[in-house]
Amino acid sequence: MADSKIAKGKIPELLKAVSADYELYAPTAEDGTIAFRRIDSAKEAMLDYRNTVVSAKELFLPRAEVVYEFDGEKFLDDALLDQKRVVFGMRPCDCRALSLLDLNFDTEQIKDPFYVTRRQNTVVVALACNEPVSSCFCTAVGSGPYSEEGADVLMADIGDHLSVKAITDKGQDFMKQYGKLFSANGSADWKKLAKGAEDKMKRKPEIENVKASLDERFENDVWDDISQKCLGCGACSYMCPTCYCFDLVSEKTAGGTRKVKTWDCCMFGLFTLHASGHNPRPVNSARLRQKLMHKFNYYRERYGVDSCVGCGRCVRKCPVNLDIREVLEQVAAAPNVTTEK
Ligand code: SF4
Ligand code: SF4
Incomplete structure (x- = not known):
């Protein structure tokens, strides 16, 4: 037509x-x-x-x-x-x-x-x-x-x-x-x-090399620096049109049970807490890194595209003004030095 x-x-x-x-x-x-x-x-x-x-x-x-x-x-x-x-x-x-x-x-x-x-x-x-x-x-x-x-x-x-x-x-x-x-x-x-x-869109962060810079700086002090500010509130993920972490919970009903799927968020400490008490992402810096890795590294590796559409909601709604565009720039500019933990 x-x-x-x-x-x-x-x-x-x-x-x-x-x-x-x-x-x-x-x-x-x-x-x-x-x-x-x-x-x-x-x-x-x-x-x-x-x-x-x-x-x-x-x-x-x-x-x-x-x-x-x-x-x-x-x-x-x-x-x-x-x-x-x-x-x-x-x-x-x-x-x-x-x-x-x-x-x-x-x-x-x-x-x-x-x-x-x-x-x-x-x-x-x-x-x-x-x-x-x-x-x-x-x-x-x-x-x-x-x-x-x-x-x-x-x-x-x-x-x-x-x-x-x-x-x-x-x-x-x-x-x-x-x-x-x-x-x-x-x-x-x-x-x-x-x-x-x-x-009219003036700010265009450099995304092409983000995957490589994330690969190179997986273990890096930059994650501690960035996450100092982050409250781990999850607002960025809940607003995001591409974030899809979820939880499955069982609920008792009058005569039986039901399974309910709810939004969840990788920025929450409990998200990865195992029944054993072990938590593979126990600190905010590891969780923030995971979020960035998932969007700009793992998704690209698996599906050939980044899991971000640049809607800017996470920029607008973060209560401490953590701007994902600046975070990506900060990671790319960090000295490429592996830190021992
Ligand atoms: S909205 Fe901001 S403070 Fe809250 S989890 Fe996201 S980056 Fe951290
Ligand atoms: S700019 Fe990207 S990461 Fe932020 S809310 Fe939009 S799609 Fe999600």
Whole structure:
């Protein structure tokens, strides 16, 4: 399907039609912050936002979900969702994060049925960024404010209209379904729009050699220096669209038991505590190093890409202003001297 556009005045009509056919999620104001929530009316959607505080990850990997329940005699129907959903207005960094999560949760060998079902049942309608914030660095990690990765449809704000193009077959079907609301796009120059947004991103940390510098400085005093400041609060990981550490806990129910999967965080001391009492990552410096290694070393080694989309949430929300861009620079600049512990 050729590029299309839709008048902003028709967005309420589009969202009304979509919400009649799908569960509709969009950025909406909740207690003073913008978050992705299910909406029933177009009034609730806020499309002039920069980025959400918590990423849209929670729509695919919920903070907590029951993975099975046993009533003492039989397993109850699992909670796999079959509702069709549309997530409208996701930023390209969050869409790309989904394609990075796919690498881990939807592999040839292992498929997380909950994650995979949600991905298959969801149409992701992305909204490109024209005004990146100062903490964004998506272009440094192989993405960009107009990235199409992980999205089914990409929209761009061009004034009175949104330019819209289908990226996947699913996106094409979506656009056909609501085709009467779209018109031919005539004039939008996607490359120019993307370049304009990219040029506004001033800070581009050097990521290419990060893996090597992490390999060389696994045992290094720099980790002690950096972690002095870190509170180990985990805010950075909970906000991150690509962090996916989880815990499985058993809960007693009235007649049986259930297993619940919850978000967890490698920045917590208890995360790696063994039943024996041994903890292979007993100090903050080891945990902070693990987080960086996982994102910029192990993930690249295993899947060929870094597990970071440069959304900048960890920069914005760290209570002690630990900036991941500066941390990577600090590691790269540290003397390459192995320390004996
Ligand atoms: S948000 Fe900041 S203080 Fe909290 S764990 Fe992350 S880096 Fe440390
Ligand atoms: S590490 Fe920070 S910048 Fe990278 S994806 Fe996670 S929250 Fe965003």
